[in-house]
Amino acid sequence: MFRNTLLLLCVLMLSSSCNVVKRVKNGQHLIINNTILEDSIQVSNERINNIIIQKTNSGMRKFLGFPLKLHIYNLARPNIDSVLNANILSDSAKVKRRIALLSKKQFYKQLKTQRDFNAWLKRTGEAPVIYNEDKTIKTATNLRKYYYTKGWFNNTVNYEVEKDSNKLAKVTYNVHKSKPYILDSLNPIISSPAIDSLYTKFIAASLLKKGEQFDEQNYESERERINTYLRNAGFYYFAQDYIRYEMDTINTNNKVYTDLIIGNRIIRGDDSTTTKPFKKYTIKEVNIYTDDNFENRFNTIKDTTTYKNFNLYSKEKLRFRPKALTDAVFINKGDTYSDLARSRTARYLNDLQMFRYPNIDFVENATDSTLTANIFLEPKNKYALSFDSDINQSNIQSIGFSFSSGLKIRNIFRGAETLEITGIAAIGASKSRSSTETSFFDINEFGGNIRLTIPRLFSPFNTEKITPKYMSPSTAINLSATSQQNIGLDKQSISGVFSYNWYPSNTVTNTLELFNINFVKNLNTDNYFGVYQNSFGRLNAIARAIDYIDDDGTLSDNSLPNEYEPADIFISDVLTGNTSLTSSDDDYVTINNIEERKERLTENNLIFSTSFDYKKDRRKNIFDNDFSVFKWRIELAGNLMSNISNIAGLSKNDDDNYEIFGVAFSQYIKTEIDYIKYIDLGRQNVFAFRSYAGIAIPYGNSNNIPFAESFFAGGPNDNRAWTAYDLGPGSSNNTNEFNEANFKLHLSAEQRFSLFGNFQGAVFVDAGNIWNVLDNVTEEASTLTNLSSLKDIAIGSGIGLRYDFDFFVLRFDVGFKTHDPSQDVGNRWFRDYNFGNATYNIGVNYPF
Incomplete structure (x- = not known):
């Protein structure tokens, strides 16, 4: 099916390629290629190619050479009104017949629909780029x-235009660079003595070498x-304008002699202009107005x-402890004025989330070279209240309702702290209710969360030298606590986190979770095989195969308090040697794995646990597509x-593990590395790459990793x-509901491009898998034993369609199993590479 679709697409594109000049008039030529030759070598630099004013139509040289937007535009009628008039409106008999058939209102509505659709084709499409001599000359000028x-x-720039009888044109720009000019001397001419005295200090890091x-650009950056x-x-x-x-480049043998000129300050009055030398200013006073508003x-x-x-000044009683506010201010009495101190103060005050648009003003004092800083807050x-509700459906409930509410209390201890209290309640109707007497809303979940944010490092030690306040520590x-009923195995969980956050630079974020305590108690373990039905199915199949039960029998009994007690008895009989299975049998190994x-x-x-997170994000803004x-x-x-x-x-249990409150605590080391790179190829064409590796190694009090801390593979991201x-894991062909392991590798590459309007397309390749390593899993197919195990890396490839809503992206991806490690070694490539066996993913925003 996939091959037939691909063939049809190719035929469509080939049949359409001869029609690209459909809207190109006689005597005109469609530009299909632009080339820049730099001393006879083709230029691939996107920055230089973007100088070309008349770029080819989108897709002319990408997306299999199919200019989709141009073809959409060509579908539109350039003179729709004339066409409708000639074909319909000019024939009164035809108009009468259609009105009689549709009604007058529907007839004119149909005409409007045709006009609107024609206009949509023009808006969505892209008009043919017609060769224009003037724009080509301007491009040559801009290149020079x-x-x-x-x-x-x-340098010199000329161009050549190749036109053919099919109304197509190719433009080649020839650039001859000649010998470059080299920087020589830099001579300072500085009018203000105060600035001149600092010249040797600030010129040491000059960009002009x-x-x-x-x-x-170096001259502009130096300014x-x-x-x-x-x-x-x-x-x-x-200000920068004073630089x-x-x-001088005349008769200098390709050398550049530069005068760096910094003038005096210009003061403009109502009818006069004066100049005076620049001078340094220091801060005389810092005034903080703590409750400034319009009312x-x-x-x-x-x-x-x-x-x-x-x-500190207040028009009512001061709500904040003075230290809470002054810690956020980097402008100090007696300090030299600094833009950096001003910007840090504004950022820190915003980070407190206590004030609306903090305003910082400086007033010059006429008697001396000082400034008064006024900070208006x-x-x-x-107090802030929030409410939310949701209706949902899932594989375990036919319908569910959830309600959440939150209370935010600012400045709760007068130190700019924020306390957030949230609660959630959810009820639902189970799809698997076995009794009509059971309450309709038999599923429920309740939880609550309390979070206190303190705008400093709460510690008995002085941390100012380690994390200065400009890092916004x-x-x-x-x-938090949650309780679930009739959801999986049912569970109660309690967790507590004590963490520090700080920002060493604009790109780096650090988080240290000094203490993270998480306790999970499963309440309904008897329902394990009710939740994990695939494991139960395998047990049934083995029990029937060895005549432990009849061919139509089952290892469950609704009359028992524990419906799946027969399954537990069967496992016990197998592992204690009370069946025909021996430890060398594959079925015995399978049952042992199910029990483990x-x-x-x-x-x-x-x-x-204790954890540390480091993040370096070089993205400048949401429109930046060239970052890492x-x-x-x-x-x-578990170490503590x-x-x-x-x-x-303390004594150990039968498994040689220590217990706290009757529970063996987990002990492990876990690390993850994630790297993402975006490369902007221009014209809304972006190449994105991701690499990820994670491993969690149990030791000491554990021989495996808790399910919540393990890795999984697959899914829309x-x-x-x-x-x-x-x-996974590895090459195993498990049918478990949740396959997980303690080691993971993942790689993704994705090419994103514009289609038309807000629609975007993508082609992608994903590779990776999960394995068990250094734990108690012994199944060879699931474990990473050496580098040869990497042959079991799974590879998926596919195509995607996205719609950009500006504030988020709706994503639809189709993934095909390109290399499936669960298949036999000689039959892994492209085995099920078709739409029937594809995986369809719907997601919000990009996968990485």
Whole structure:
């Protein structure tokens, strides 16, 4: 089916390719190719190719050479009104017949629909790019200007146009660069003595290096650098416009001699202009107005406090402890004026989420070279309520309702802290209710969460040197509890997190979870085989095969309190040698694996861990498509509990493990590395790449990893040719509902391109798998024994369609199993590569 579809698509594109000039008039030519030759070598640099004014139609050289937007435009009638008039409206008899058939209203509505559809084709499509001599000349001029800015002052640019009888044109731009100009001397001419005295300091890091080729961008970047330096060195009135260059290149043997000119300050009055040297300013006073808003603008100050040289004013009683506000201010009395201190103050005050649009003003004091800093704060409401509700359906419930509510309390302890209290309640009707007497809403879940955010590191130690306040350090304390009934094995969970967050730079985020405690108690372990029906099915099949039960029998009994007690008895009989199976039989191994998995998934979990997260995100904004993101996480669990148990001399259980409150705590080390790279190829064409590796190694008090901390593969944000939890481990062909392991590799590459309007397309390749390593799983197909196990990496490929709603992207991907490690070694490639066996994914936003 897939091959037939592909063939049909190719035929369609080939048949349409001869029609690209459908709307090209006689004497005109459609541009199908632009080439820039730099000293006879073709230029691939996207920045240079973007200089071309008349670019070819979208898709002319990509998406299999099929200009989709152009073909959509060609479907539109250029003169729809004339066509409708000639074919319909001019024939009164035809008009009467149609009105009689449709009614007058429907007839004219049909005409309007045709006009609207024609207009939509034009808007969605793309008009043919017709060769224009003037625009080609302008492109050549712009190319010469570009190469001039890069140091090739004597470059020449000409062009050649190749036109054919099919109304097609190819344009070639020939660039001859000539010898480049090299930077030589840099001579400072600085009018203000205060700035001149700093010249040797700020010029040391100059971007204008003697011996380097001239680049106009370096001159502009140098202006920005000097301006930033001086603005942070106390020159409050300085601006970039005061910096200019004069360059001498006449008879210099391709050398550039540069004068760096920094003028005096210009003061413009109503009818006169004066100049005076720039001078440094220091901060004389810092005033913080803590409750400034429109309503109380005429009220007088009632509360005044001075704290560490900061003056705090309030028109009502001061709501905040002075230290909570002054810790957020980097502008200090006696300091030299600095733009950096101003921006850090604004950012920190915003991060507190206590105020609306903090405003910072500086007022010059006429008697001396000082400034008064006035910080105006408008507090947000102390209390904020939120409510949410949802109706849902899933594979375990026919209908469900959930309700959540939250209360946010700002400045709860007068130190700019935020307390958030949320609760959730959900009820639903189970699809598997076995009794009509059971309440309709037999599924329920209740939970609550309390989170306290403190805008500093809450610690008995002085952490200022490790995490200065410009890094916006904060502490989060989070407590939560949930209880479920008739959901899976039913469970109760309690968790608590004590974490630190700080931002060393604009691109780096650090999170240290000093304590993370998570306790999970399974309440209905007797229902294990009711939840994991695939495992139960395999048990039934084996029991019938060895005549343990009749061919139509089952290892369950509704009359028993534990319906699946016969299944547990069968497992016990097999493992104790009370059946015909022996330990060398494959079925015996299968049952042993089922029992080990059952014990693992039904055991209660106690995890006491410490973790550190590092994230470096170079993305500048949401429109940036040329960036990278690096994430690293390391987690250690159980070490503290193990040391305490050992020191206290606690006894171990039958499995040689320590227990806390009757539960064996988990002990492991887990680390994850994630790297994402976007490359902007221009014209809404982006190549995206992701690599991920994760491993969790049990030791000490554990020989396996808790289910919640293990890895899975597949799903809309992973390997899209498999559904979530369906892939792996390794080459095993498990039919478990949830396949997981403790080691994972994943790679993804995706080419994204614009189709038409807000629709975007993608082609992708995903590769990876999960394996068991260094734990108690012994199945060879599931374990990573050496590098040869990497032959079991699964590869999926596919296509995607996306619609951009601006604030989010709706995504539809189709993944095909390209290399399936669960198949026999000689039959893994392209075995089920068709739409019938494809996996269809719907997601929100991009997968990475």
